[in-house]
Amino acid sequence: MGxxxxxxxxxxxxxxxxxxxxxxxxxxxxxxxxxxxIEFIELYAVFxxxxxxxxxxxxQALLVMALSRxxxxxxxxxxxxxxxxxxxxxxxxxxxxxxxxxxxxxxxITSDISLRRVxxxxxxxxxxxxALARLELTWTPAAVVxxxxxxxxxxxxxxxxxxxxxxxxxxxIEGGExxxxxxxxxxxxxxxxxxxxxxGVRVFYTAVLPVTFIGYLPTVTLLGLADPLVPSWFGWxxxxxxxxxxxxxxxxxxxxxxxxxxxxx
Amino acid sequence: xxxxxxxxxxxxxxRAFAVLFSAGFRRYATYRRATLAGAFTNxxxxxxxxxxxxxxxTGATVGAAVSATATGGGSSAGSGTVAGYTAGQAVTYAWxxxxxxxxxxxFAWNELALRVRTGDIAVDLARPVDLQWSWLAGDLGRATxxxxxxxxxxxxxxxxxxxLLLPHTAWPYLLGGLSTxxxxxxxxxxxxxxxxxxxxxxxxxxxxxxYAGIGAIFGGLLIPLSWFPDWLRVIAWSTPFPAMxxxxxxxxxxxxxxxxxxxxxxxxxxxxxxxxAAGRVMLRLATRKLVVQGG
Numbered sequence: 001m002g003x004x005x006x007x008x009x010x011x012x013x014x015x016x017x018x019x020x021x022x023x024x025x026x027x028x029x030x031x032x033x034x035x036x037x038i039e040f041i042e043l044y045a046v047f048x049x050x051x052x053x054x055x056x057x058x059x060q061a062l063l064v065m066a067l068s069r070x071x072x073x074x075x076x077x078x079x080x081x082x083x084x085x086x087x088x089x090x091x092x093x094x095x096x097x098x099x100x101x102x103x104x105x106x107x108x109i110t111s112d113i114s115l116r117r118v119x120x121x122x123x124x125x126x127x128x129x130x131a132l133a134r135l136e137l138t139w140t141p142a143a144v145v146x147x148x149x150x151x152x153x154x155x156x157x158x159x160x161x162x163x164x165x166x167x168x169x170x171x172x173i174e175g176g177e178x179x180x181x182x183x184x185x186x187x188x189x190x191x192x193x194x195x196x197x198x199x200g201v202r203v204f205y206t207a208v209l210p211v212t213f214i215g216y217l218p219t220v221t222l223l224g225l226a227d228p229l230v231p232s233w234f235g236w237x238x239x240x241x242x243x244x245x246x247x248x249x250x251x252x253x254x255x256x257x258x259x260x261x262x263x264x265x
Numbered sequence: 266x267x268x269x270x271x272x273x274x275x276x277x278x279x280r281a282f283a284v285l286f287s288a289g290f291r292r293y294a295t296y297r298r299a300t301l302a303g304a305f306t307n308x309x310x311x312x313x314x315x316x317x318x319x320x321x322x323t324g325a326t327v328g329a330a331v332s333a334t335a336t337g338g339g340s341s342a343g344s345g346t347v348a349g350y351t352a353g354q355a356v357t358y359a360w361x362x363x364x365x366x367x368x369x370x371x372f373a374w375n376e377l378a379l380r381v382r383t384g385d386i387a388v389d390l391a392r393p394v395d396l397q398w399s400w401l402a403g404d405l406g407r408a409t410x411x412x413x414x415x416x417x418x419x420x421x422x423x424x425x426x427x428x429l430l431l432p433h434t435a436w437p438y439l440l441g442g443l444s445t446x447x448x449x450x451x452x453x454x455x456x457x458x459x460x461x462x463x464x465x466x467x468x469x470x471x472x473x474x475x476y477a478g479i480g481a482i483f484g485g486l487l488i489p490l491s492w493f494p495d496w497l498r499v500i501a502w503s504t505p506f507p508a509m510x511x512x513x514x515x516x517x518x519x520x521x522x523x524x525x526x527x528x529x530x531x532x533x534x535x536x537x538x539x540x541x542a543a544g545r546v547m548l549r550l551a552t553r554k555l556v557v558q559g560g
Contacts, residue, residue, distance in 0.1 A: 027471025034475045038482040045492040049347045050321045116471070178302035185309040192313070196320040201312075 054195025068215025071154025289406025
């Protein structure tokens, strides 16, 4: 298809441009690694003082954090820049996308794939490997499938969160930064054992904004942990939940684009 | 004109400070909904942090901390304390730090660097008011405006959901107020230094971001510094970041008092003066390098 070629050209030019200034790129990579490390330090500092957090030990909690962040960063790589939607709408960037003969969302996604974000994916991949090595679990085919399904499903949930938040901007315009409370706030919730939350709040972050499916629930299933509130097979639902949430968010996005009246340019 | 200029300079600088302070204040006052959105995000993060710390300390969820706080969270002895924090003190820390974060500005800030990149800095340098002085005035105006609309909601939600353990005497608030002002000045001095790097680098986004990230962890935003292992705590306290958040929160909530509190505020003052001075030196080096194109 000609479309595929167009995306390849767009992507290649975007990727090349990021490497044009090597010093700046190096600082960007350091920046990404710093943010990865401080999340590790935060959890490490908690476990420096206590042996368990909501029933999970250090390696188990580390797996929740690493797995959720790995999935989040992967989703973020593709759609994270949708958090720039308020700027796209204000500056009329979206109009430029609208007049081109390619789907708007696909254009937004390919417009800013950031190579620097790959460094954080690598870092959290390392933390995931560290946690898994410390846990010494028996590698069955089911465990491998569960882990991969969790990563894919978690990335889809993340993507759906950003697309939903981006869609909300069509109506919010100003004050759209409130969406950060759901995207980045949701990612923050996802990196801790869900048991830290009171039941009501936990239901919200499972049934409405399904972030406990990203790291915590797959970990419970993988390690065979007991959680008083959910059956142990719930971790298998991450991928179906991700697919459902993504489908809903795409429908909402389509609705938003169709009803968008323009930025007045 | 000699002597006369020397005599009028002092009141002029002060008046310029007042005008720029009020301009910084009013500039942020125009973004009402953005401020509200930011306060909402701060509140969500405050809640999650309060929940994590509470569970770590008591083994129970944050909902249970309400009763723990109400029935005598003040007693710090026994098993309900981690790294010097009871559950009640930890949630208070989480909420107050979220309340101060916008004013203290521990986030990535690159406004000055953008002016360097576009060349607008040349206009700023040509003005009769000192560059650092005028940006400091504007930043203090910004911080003053943001204190209530950005700080109020998380603190209020904290008081309603988990309860707060706040001192009942005036002294911690007075000294804490001074400490907060100094925290903004130290934070500004640091951001000023980092932004000046734009004179040497084309793009400072990564540098500014990494600086803010290190500030978030060493300033005590993510977790109180006393929770760190010793070696990491030593590193954190040898940076200026604790003076930007951990210190004002500790003084305001009376976690430190008496001579210790005064000593911490004096250390803040030292950081502020040293870093402002370093900023002036760096600005001099930078302007020597500045070449304004066209004209």
